[in-house]
Amino acid sequence: MTRTSGLVFLLLAAQIPASQTLTSTGKEFIVVFPENIAYYHPSSPENKIWITALHDGTVITISPPPAEGSPQNLIAGETKSFTMTQELGKHNYLNSTPFEVFSISDKTINITSSKDVVVQAISIKKRSVQSALVIPADKLSMKYFLPPVPEIEGTTDQGVLVVNVTERGPFRLIIINPSKDTVKVAIKGGDEISGVIQSGKVAQIWVTNTSTPQFVEADKPVAVFFSHPCATRYDCTCGLLHAMLPPAKNRTMKFPVPPVLAEQASILLSDQQFRGYESFKSYSAVVQSAGTAILYQPSLLLTLIPEEEFGSCFVVPFIENKKNFLIIMVHKEHKDGIHIGKVPLNNADWQELKGTDYVSTNLSTSFPNTFVWHNSSTMAVYFVGNENNTWFGNPAPVVSVTPGKEAHSVLNSYRFLDRLIHILMGAL
Template structure:
């Protein structure tokens, strides 16, 4: 996501490789060595440690014959110490009928948890009494044989995967089936489920909630909104998809492709805000929005190129990475780049708007802002002006009535100019303003209620507060 990002890959006990240097928007593939394949059960140190000097996104991809699985790898600072274990889906030939489940046959083996430890010696309790001790970067596979295993509780952060080595799909074939579980959540959340997920297939929603409560709900067009105090996973043959709760919606996502496969972005957004969705530099081109019954939301499926940045100009949304190989679907929640919507693009570091806490002259306000690592604000374009006015309304408690902005008159030519050297076009002068060169050479903006942020020319030595500003850092825009 940033230029000059150094990435180091370490395969379990081997010396670290690299570092490799990646630039903003660049992707790189790292093939997994065959020695990394896990045995059926037990402990293992076959983990990969990825470190970077800046934020990156990591997606794991497994392709084997007719089976493709993808997973978003969560950074360690987003992992948790407690997880709710989903109910096991009914899969004919794998979990149904129940008396066929056996560790002796791969496709009839029990579902399992893969618990991956981070950098500390850790103790993990699965269910009520199964205690596991893990060394740093060690993992353990735990079979989920009954409903007693409903929680994972660890002393330190872990990652938890839920799934099956080779669950039955169709035409007497089986394939890998895994989902990365989100950390446990006790508040009631909303999960929006597009109907297209169940296209030409029987599907279920697997709910795991506080109090060790689980539910398996048959999915249909009347079940496009689910509320749960926990997590929700969507199941259809060949796919376990962790659903994105409304509190985790983002404003910008990145969606990559897999060679020789169809790749899509599945977008869920409020139906009144569809115009704000962009793919790269452009608004979505001719999207086919489909309403989610019983909600204010709609969804659409968008084909993506080598890399697509899906962002919203004013709101948050959910985006999933989806792919299709033959008739089989695979996918995962797309990585969130930002949760700060901005009309200019995808934000890596949000803008800063600050109202000064001291009243000084215009020249002194320049130094005040510089000392804060900011600039006296220049906002030459009408869209940015409206945006900043909204920000000021959120910040000001009506105690500050006027502020300096980064516009003044040239002493040599008498022309107005912005400090950032942008041309003066959209202006918001008060009636009778600006006056002559003798009436004032620096611009004061009113914050009084009902004055609509009008500008006036004032004596630059007059003490007043100021607006300090720093532009956002954009990943795309």
């Protein structure tokens, strides 16, 4: 990161209220890396955590310590990656009915920060690549709806699960307890399954494949992920599928679907009344749910962003040696005002989202730690990547949800910064 880009991010961060509940920023996080492909596969995974600081003098502590050491000091706008060896590994099922067993692990990673940061995670093993946004502990929930299990040829299409063959095994829920106390957790909606998770630990439990609406309910906030270590893909390969579940909503919301990912995709929907699939419709690029809405492709589970949770500023990571993209969806009347770093987004190839007032564009990126912002409106931004014609990605972390005066102040800060740079350069 250059000195100039650091100054830009510092000026941007200065405009961001610390109390925004819909942002991805926080001071405490807990991270897990799920089994990628199979625990017995001879290759070792490359598991990394990215941490982006929003303020100077940010002190990061990671436990257990990564190879890079802990604590670490970051400046505003700096993103640093850390290599981790913790991985959940095999899901132990004992001799009981598969859907009645909690598999408990202490292979969690705790991150604490002196000031607000954004945390993302990536796992790479051979051709299997997945990334995930990590939600701060204070923004988690106590209720999550379970999506339906996608129909995957070679994994879920035979009707009989084989628990000792990874690619034929069931999908699993990964439930993390970030609390300092033990949490009581139950899977409800069918035959109730319950258990306890101690502080800082994680449970894995297999998911039943029924159309009955089901949900996770806990007596304290938890994080919940939907995952399969080695779902079948193209060319007789398999790879990790992994996505965070959004908290249950108390109202129905609309989820615009990115057109670039919609072809051959299905949308996994689940709320209090419905658990099932919805194929992408050529005449309507939006789905509705009061719970979970996840886009599924053979290599991708992408948690969709509802209209009510659009943001005005995002951090987009960059993975070396992969094809990196960002997808932007915005109201068709607000295409102007979008910036990639300091540079306004001009001459983008916009695509209409049928049945909505939104348009979408996807841009390849070649710069690390890009931030994307709008000076007068909100939008949805996704980070996606491509590896050997398979997708991976996640919703881009939200740094700010408030445009308007705040964004105009940021824009003025850029103009001031440009003048300041010219003055300083002239003095050298």
